[in-house]
Amino acid sequence: MKARVTVMLKDGVLDPQGEAVRHALGALGFSGVTGVRQGKVIELDLAPGTERDEVERMCEALLANTVIERYEIEMG
């Protein structure tokens, strides 16, 4: 089975990487882009029957820095 974890910086935390992308898009002529936030996505192949709880523990332990990042889990 698979799970997808999306990790984004929390609102209010400066995102210089996203800001750099926004600036570069503007320089390329994409003028309608008013904001960019960049995060990471982690696709996990899991043993059958793995619970969402266990993926949550992975996020808390390693995948996200919960001081500055939030995460979403999609099981599927």
Place this chain on the structure above:
Amino acid sequence: MKARVTVMLKDGVLDPQGEAVRHALGALGFSGVTGVRQGKVIELDLAPGTERDEVERMCEALLANTVIERYEIEMG
């Protein structure tokens, strides 16, 4: 309006970052993780009425390296 772009390495392209995460999860006792792929997610705030086509052009021009990466666009 918003769009979310997910960029992953194509299948067959080595993903050392994902492999490092898999190894670290194993070391932390999460033994059921058989594979990990890591990618990036880019959330765009767009001017109202922006077409999916334009986001696709952003991906081709800047957001993804289409030689080794594939991308998915979700408008919403």
